[in-house]
Amino acid sequence: MGMNIKSEKVQHLARQLAKETGQSMTAAVERALEAELARLHRERDVAERKRRIREILDSLPPPPPGVTSDHSDLYDEWGLPK
Numbered sequence: 001m002g003m004n005i006k007s008e009k010v011q012h013l014a015r016q017l018a019k020e021t022g023q024s025m026t027a028a029v030e031r032a033l034e035a036e037l038a039r040l041h042r043e044r045d046v047a048e049r050k051r052r053i054r055e056i057l058d059s060l061p062p063p064p065p066g067v068t069s070d071h072s073d074l075y076d077e078w079g080l081p082k
Contacts, residue, residue, distance in 0.1 A: 005011055018028040076082055 005014070014025045014029050017023075017032060018025040021028050021031070023031065074082060
């Protein structure tokens, strides 16, 4: 199956990538496309994980009154454990 790239800019970029990687233009374009697809999939995976974490956090009840993350009573004025 063939492909006809009519953009001079794309052809130039493909030639430049092939030259700099020592690959054929076909191999360079294939590798670039695979890398871009992998990047998109990673971004989607990260976004989905963030969405699921947010969903879990949103489902948790609020902390009880008086609960704090301040643990300054455990450390001296230099930040060392007492």
